[in-house]
Amino acid sequence: MQKSITSFFKKKSDATDSPSPPKKVPKIDAKTELPDEPHIKSESASPETKPKVEPMSVDSEEKTSPVKNVKKEPKDTVDKTTDKKVTTIGLNSTSASKEDAENYDPSADSYHPLKNAYWKDKKVTPYLALARTFQVIEETKGRLKMIDTLSNFFCSVMLVSPEDLVPSVYLSINQLAPAYEGLELGVAETTLMKAICKATGRNLAHIKSQTQLIGDLGIVAEQSRVSQRMMFQPAPLNVRDVFRKLREIAKISGQSKMDLVYNMFVACRLSEARFFIRSLIGKLRIGIAEQSLLTALAIGLVKKNHIDDCKASKVAEVYKDEIADTTLLLKTAYCQCPNYDIIIPAILKYDIKELQERCPMHPGMPLRPMLAQPTKGVHEVFERFGGMQITCEWKYDGERAQIHRNEKGEISIFSRNSENNTAKYPDLIARSTGLLKGDVKSYIIDSEIVAWDVERKQILPFQVLSTRKRKNVDIEEIKVQVCVYIFDLLYINGTALVTKNLSERRKLMLEHFQEVEGEWKFATALDTNDIDEVQQFLEESIKGNCEGLMVKTLDEEATYEIAKRSRNWLKLKKDYLSNVGDSLDLVVIGGYKGKGRRTGTYGGFLLACYDTENEEYQSICKIGTGFTDEDLQTHSEFLGKHVTSAAKSYYRYDPSLEPDHWFEPVQVWEVKCADLSLSPIHRAAIGIVDGERGISLRFPRFIRIRDDKNSENATDANQVAHMYQSQDQVKNNQKSSTQMEMEDEFY
Numbered sequence: 001m002q003k004s005i006t007s008f009f010k011k012k013s014d015a016t017d018s019p020s021p022p023k024k025v026p027k028i029d030a031k032t033e034l035p036d037e038p039h040i041k042s043e044s045a046s047p048e049t050k051p052k053v054e055p056m057s058v059d060s061e062e063k064t065s066p067v068k069n070v071k072k073e074p075k076d077t078v079d080k081t082t083d084k085k086v087t088t089i090g091l092n093s094t095s096a097s098k099e100d101a102e103n104y105d106p107s108a109d110s111y112h113p114l115k116n117a118y119w120k121d122k123k124v125t126p127y128l129a130l131a132r133t134f135q136v137i138e139e140t141k142g143r144l145k146m147i148d149t150l151s152n153f154f155c156s157v158m159l160v161s162p163e164d165l166v167p168s169v170y171l172s173i174n175q176l177a178p179a180y181e182g183l184e185l186g187v188a189e190t191t192l193m194k195a196i197c198k199a200t201g202r203n204l205a206h207i208k209s210q211t212q213l214i215g216d217l218g219i220v221a222e223q224s225r226v227s228q229r230m231m232f233q234p235a236p237l238n239v240r241d242v243f244r245k246l247r248e249i250a251k252i253s254g255q256s257k258m259d260l261v262y263n264m265f266v267a268c269r270l271s272e273a274r275f276f277i278r279s280l281i282g283k284l285r286i287g288i289a290e291q292s293l294l295t296a297l298a299i300g301l302v303k304k305n306h307i308d309d310c311k312a313s314k315v316a317e318v319y320k321d322e323i324a325d326t327t328l329l330l331k332t333a334y335c336q337c338p339n340y341d342i343i344i345p346a347i348l349k350y351d352i353k354e355l356q357e358r359c360p361m362h363p364g365m366p367l368r369p370m371l372a373q374p375t376k377g378v379h380e381v382f383e384r385f386g387g388m389q390i391t392c393e394w395k396y397d398g399e400r401a402q403i404h405r406n407e408k409g410e411i412s413i414f415s416r417n418s419e420n421n422t423a424k425y426p427d428l429i430a431r432s433t434g435l436l437k438g439d440v441k442s443y444i445i446d447s448e449i450v451a452w453d454v455e456r457k458q459i460l461p462f463q464v465l466s467t468r469k470r471k472n473v474d475i476e477e478i479k480v481q482v483c484v485y486i487f488d489l490l491y492i493n494g495t496a497l498v499t500k501n502l503s504e505r506r507k508l509m510l511e512h513f514q515e516v517e518g519e520w521k522f523a524t525a526l527d528t529n530d531i532d533e534v535q536q537f538l539e540e541s542i543k544g545n546c547e548g549l550m551v552k553t554l555d556e557e558a559t560y561e562i563a564k565r566s567r568n569w570l571k572l573k574k575d576y577l578s579n580v581g582d583s584l585d586l587v588v589i590g591g592y593k594g595k596g597r598r599t600g601t602y603g604g605f606l607l608a609c610y611d612t613e614n615e616e617y618q619s620i621c622k623i624g625t626g627f628t629d630e631d632l633q634t635h636s637e638f639l640g641k642h643v644t645s646a647a648k649s650y651y652r653y654d655p656s657l658e659p660d661h662w663f664e665p666v667q668v669w670e671v672k673c674a675d676l677s678l679s680p681i682h683r684a685a686i687g688i689v690d691g692e693r694g695i696s697l698r699f700p701r702f703i704r705i706r707d708d709k710n711s712e713n714a715t716d717a718n719q720v721a722h723m724y725q726s727q728d729q730v731k732n733n734q735k736s737s738t739q740m741e742m743e744d745e746f747y
Ligand SMILES: Nc1ncnc2c1ncn2[C@@H]1O[C@H](COP(=O)(O)OP(=O)(O)OP(=O)(O)O)[C@@H](O)[C@H]1O
Pocket: 371, 372, 373, 393, 394, 395, 396, 397, 398, 399, 400, 401, 416, 448, 487, 523, 550, 571, 585
């Protein structure tokens, strides 16, 4: 029978135990030698390569424990709840052995979060325990098992070294702070390669060629460390210090950055080297995205609550409902308070039911915006909404802005990506009091900023807005004026409104704010359930220089769904008649040199979508259409500054697509196409719709640069699959094959 689209997506979601795409993880042991490299000397052989390890807080017992050469036999104990034998490593031992650390396996069925936390006596989580957890997860295929493994590790940390839960969580999603603080590591691959060379005595050309061959600098780093004989081993790393040092690395630059990377790297043991280097590159590649991490945290909490009455591996079965409730509560709280520094201490201290009230949303902390689903026409809108009350709003073509004012009157402006854009709009801040009506102390509004023609009193195209300076804007020098179109109110005077319906939110918006000509306006809206009126309103919106309409539910299913691409907001764009219904936002990963008229610039580019699950960019098409000569000049100049010596290890592409130059994933382009088709060459959404083929775009055309999206906000693999599946011809094919199957069954 035909598979529904939702069942496809369920397969990829974190809630099901479907196999992840096969992962190639080379096995590494102490005997592993890299080929083509002269034998490596011990570090003492050369004074330059001798590690200068910074003093770090030391796991004293590990430091002094003698290295045992005899493999420790697992101990058998009896699980009180089941009366069955439980095989564990290092149970009840007061001193952790080297083997405990090296064999640490939180995926084992017999894992006991307390007993197997071999660092329990020291209460400081070894970095190796986290690296081992990542390693096991990377080798695991089923998503549920991956989450379960992480939850075991988290549970151990909660019980044994709770102070390390915040750094462990950040390290697991490769963040150094809440996303909106914008603290990024930004270490170039060549800097890392140089640090690896210095620490291991290998030469740069060799490290580069190995990285190209294996496709992963993390693995190359690990192999280089494992095969290296050391005169002495620096003190073991622990989670909180690694996190602290990574934050430091992010804040410094130049030689001191390089030195710190080097000092840390020489202290890495076993798979620590792989994950330390991957953290610095910015791609952990263990397949744990934020939603899976939140689920793992929730399961970890439930395991902690039942540590005495159930085996960890049984908790998911026995406490299914409690896990579902905890996960929901945690995810909901995280949506309104996306900050682990606040959430984690709260889950450790309070009952999970209190979480929302303990971690309230507040101005200054951006919420991830509610997003819309594309549609291909007015009929699709009415099919979806049936008899529900709806409203249509003009869809302004500018830059999304979440504007916050706190009790002190301070204003912050956040982009669609939760980046802090406040410094870009000093003019808006200067005139923000004009917007207020009555007693308004604090608020969060959702809006679109558009470029504004002051003389003609009309909206200007997005391209004009994009010429506005981004940083350190001086109010006197602003050339492009802007007008803000407000379409939602999420918080007012200390009260969150996200759980109220749009009608109520809109009423409060009109009560507390007022329009100011050319500065602050409410989105033009029409509440109607008449299909002809919607059609006419769509045409008017286009005459008003808008992109089309946003159609929203008013009363039923009409809460503000933070961070969700919701079915209750549909976008209806002017070119909805196209077969695809929406444009795609894709990352430029390579360039092909131009010929003929295009000589001297790039003539074509390789584009990719982003697969959030595998944290990789998957090629989707080559593009050479839609560019003016000036565009090509601009792109060539900009991308020319971001050329890398080789494809990034997290680029997925067919060798036949090899461009002349590879780029860092730094720019997102909006692209339209005639349709999407299955491709034997491109890798977009591979494994979702088809096991072996990816999806590619036919007749792609460049529309514009999307400065407001970073490369990880590009159209993701699931969206590509969804767009492919929604095409009429694909649906019809599926219908007819279902029909045939039914006929087969009948006969
Ligand atoms: N009245 C409105 N209501 C909601 N959003 C609006 C409105 N007018 C303009 N917008 C803009 O439309 C965007 C949603 O549609 P669009 O497809 O352009 O966004 P996108 O950023 O390309 O894609 P995504 O759907 O991934 O956000 C919103 O993020 C917002 O910036």
